[in-house]
Amino acid sequence: MQTSDALRQLQAILKLHQAGQSGEAEALCRQALLAQPDQPDLVHLLGILNAQAKRFPEANSYFAKALSIAPTRADFRGNFANALWEQGRLDDALEQCRVSLLHDNRRAEVHNTLGNVLLAQGEPEAASSSFREAVMLQPSYHLAHNNLGLALHVMGQHHEAAASYRTALEIYPDYPEGWNNRGLVLKELGHIEEATQCFRHALKLRPGYANAQASLAEMDPVWVSPLNGSTVGLRRWREEDADYLHACYRDAAFMNQYNHFIPREQSRNALERKLRAVQDAHPCQTRSVDWLIVRQDRHQPIGIAGLVEIQFAHRRAEFMIGFPNPQDRAARAGLEAGILVLDYAFNLVGLNKLTTFVYGDNDGSRKNTLAFGFMQESTLREHIAGDTGGEFLDLFGFGMTCSDFRSNLRLAHLSIRLLGRDVTVAPVRSQSMPSTGSHRNT
Numbered sequence: 001m002q003t004s005d006a007l008r009q010l011q012a013i014l015k016l017h018q019a020g021q022s023g024e025a026e027a028l029c030r031q032a033l034l035a036q037p038d039q040p041d042l043v044h045l046l047g048i049l050n051a052q053a054k055r056f057p058e059a060n061s062y063f064a065k066a067l068s069i070a071p072t073r074a075d076f077r078g079n080f081a082n083a084l085w086e087q088g089r090l091d092d093a094l095e096q097c098r099v100s101l102l103h104d105n106r107r108a109e110v111h112n113t114l115g116n117v118l119l120a121q122g123e124p125e126a127a128s129s130s131f132r133e134a135v136m137l138q139p140s141y142h143l144a145h146n147n148l149g150l151a152l153h154v155m156g157q158h159h160e161a162a163a164s165y166r167t168a169l170e171i172y173p174d175y176p177e178g179w180n181n182r183g184l185v186l187k188e189l190g191h192i193e194e195a196t197q198c199f200r201h202a203l204k205l206r207p208g209y210a211n212a213q214a215s216l217a218e219m220d221p222v223w224v225s226p227l228n229g230s231t232v233g234l235r236r237w238r239e240e241d242a243d244y245l246h247a248c249y250r251d252a253a254f255m256n257q258y259n260h261f262i263p264r265e266q267s268r269n270a271l272e273r274k275l276r277a278v279q280d281a282h283p284c285q286t287r288s289v290d291w292l293i294v295r296q297d298r299h300q301p302i303g304i305a306g307l308v309e310i311q312f313a314h315r316r317a318e319f320m321i322g323f324p325n326p327q328d329r330a331a332r333a334g335l336e337a338g339i340l341v342l343d344y345a346f347n348l349v350g351l352n353k354l355t356t357f358v359y360g361d362n363d364g365s366r367k368n369t370l371a372f373g374f375m376q377e378s379t380l381r382e383h384i385a386g387d388t389g390g391e392f393l394d395l396f397g398f399g400m401t402c403s404d405f406r407s408n409l410r411l412a413h414l415s416i417r418l419l420g421r422d423v424t425v426a427p428v429r430s431q432s433m434p435s436t437g438s439h440r441n442t
Contacts (some may be wrong), residue, residue, distance in 0.1 A: 074104035108138035360394030373397035
């Protein structure tokens, strides 16, 4: 085949590839390779086509052959490095990037791949330098701007990360990963409404985008809704609750059974400052929901409750509830408050499991927890130092899954009697929480 004919055929193959007709491009490439088995561009292109189809063993063979024919081709090594990065062969990818840049250090795509490798190896500062080099060489390279945002986000430079994502989207607005990534960093900055719009835009560009759906579920307004029963209501803590919480924390008998780890000697002013700082934060930021339990008739606080250590990816949280007055624990108000939290957890925000812990010297709470439908899952012997300093307390762990909740006849009967409805029945349109949103780089 004449050189001019070979060039025209290669251009035709590349045109098919760029048009997304990968199958046709691969078939024509293999046909051309029969006539020119050592034509490096054809061999290299087969490496790219196999890598894009995730046929990595074949891709690696073609890349290696192309480099054996043309070892100084920086573009060959750069594409091989990207395929190796996708396979998780980071050290090999790093080596190919470095050799490629020795031959030609002005290849923006290789600097981008090097940044991806370094980021995957836990080197965000070095990765950011590579991404900056890529965007300096090619200012319109939206993927490199996005990836620079990822590195900055990992380093905690959230405002700078948001700016990089914005630049990527200004260059290429139809980029769902970029909208998702910008939403994630805005969420961490507390810009919930703006983050929500980013995730919605990502879903508009890619319907069914799981990461964006998960993030929207985490930020759903239902997370901050008050819970209303017939006798009690639960609302999120506010700055004016400092007096009540201060009294709770200073009640040694109550705190010894509620939580040994909350500082008891916090001043009222310190509590007020803390409440002021977090009262408007969304649970997706704090990973917790804290409520005051209030009597509906007198608006009088009688206890505290919360979901803490919320794990969005696993749809799991730790349940805590306490009443300083022992009479409230066994009364209707205590049962109703507990059922409202279970209704919230399993029906409104779509958790799959609640855990709770009881200290070994609180036999009444242990029995009540079992009666409520939790199952004991662990016993940690002598796990917590008691207040006297000379004793250690066991810690019992309990769990309730969504399926446990749905099949709990006692809770069904109690909720009908106390709330007028069976909370164990799954709602027609229950809130779901897919696996947590994640960043994406390319």
